[in-house]
Amino acid sequence: MQLKTDLRKWSVIAVMPILAACSSVSPGMHYAGITESASSTDEAPEGAIKPILKPITPQLLKAEKSLREKQATQDISKLLGQAKAYNIESGDVLSIVVWDHPELAGPAIAGAPAAAGMVMDPATQTAATQSAGFVVDQDGIIQFPYAGALKVAGLTQDQARNLVTKKLAHYIRNPKVTLRVQSYRSKRVYIDGEVKSPGLQPINDIPMTLMEALNRAGGMLPTADQSQIMINRSGTNYHINLPQLVQKGVNPSSIMLSSGDVVRVLSRDESKIFVSGEVTQPRALTMHNGRLSLNEALGESGGINPLSGDASQVYVIRKSATEPIVYRLDAKAPGALAMAEGFELQPKDVVYVAATPLTNWNRTISQILPGQLSGAVGAGAGYK
Incomplete structure (x- = not known):
């Protein structure tokens, strides 16, 4: 019995130096060495990524809002305009009817099969309907009986009707013309x-x-x-x-x-936000019509894990054109949640909540000495 007690005693003594040495190599994301003044000009190991750390403050929120407004002001004046009448172009099919002159109708309308009362199958009838009318050729011209070649491209339906009426007036007294676009195929x-x-x-x-x-x-x-x-x-x-x-x-x-x-x-x-670290439910979130605040992202992920999360170390990692930018929020500070609601996330942002030092320490020991830490602690508790 004395030997067993001595072994437990020495196991506790042996573990303590290891615990002290491992406190500096605990797993997880660490930003303790990065300050707001850090930049790419500082010395860093070759190939290492040294991001810029920016604390989330009211001044930062104001600057970010101003930047978003400048980026969102793309000139779309070329897209704005008033509705205009349709202009006929090459490829359109026109239906032109001269009242009291059926002989001037389109070729399919005045065709012999219809006049003879012959029944056409649906495919033939569809083809005849499509061919009925006057097709505007590649030069924007149609050929109409008596009127000849007429340039109708660029004209509205009313302008084209007036042109046909004017040309037919030389041959027909007071022609009454109806013109409309039968098939829109140019635009x-x-x-x-x-x-x-x-x-x-x-x-x-x-x-x-x-x-x-x-x-x-x-x-x-x-x-x-x-x-x-x-x-x-x-x-x-x-x-x-x-x-x-x-x-x-x-x-x-x-x-x-x-x-x-x-x-x-x-x-x-295509516009997702990734939430990881010490939150209740790490997940990828979709933005709501282009908007998602840091507060909403944390809320939809179940919030910061109360057992392992460090509320003073909430980070937003964002990839910029030159180097990554890391925003840090101290959620323990007064008014932090209000600032989190005002911080707008961008597509592909990564929200990360760091673990507490005790959680990192516990995980490190659990990886190095699986199952031994609890035994050592239990031995220490029983040795009094």
């Missing part, structure tokens, strides 16, 4: 991304605004990020943030699309 936009029915959408007499295009595509899916809508026009990308536009008093329906525009609605999964 189209492409809708892609998180919409119900992506694909080509033809531009017709209804003004093709951004909201009209999204509506024709079946609307945005629940996974769509309304703050991440990209419009590509002639090689230039325009970033559209719908909630922000509405907040600024800009009607999204004033964004007019042009032929050849590509509209892409990004997914919320």
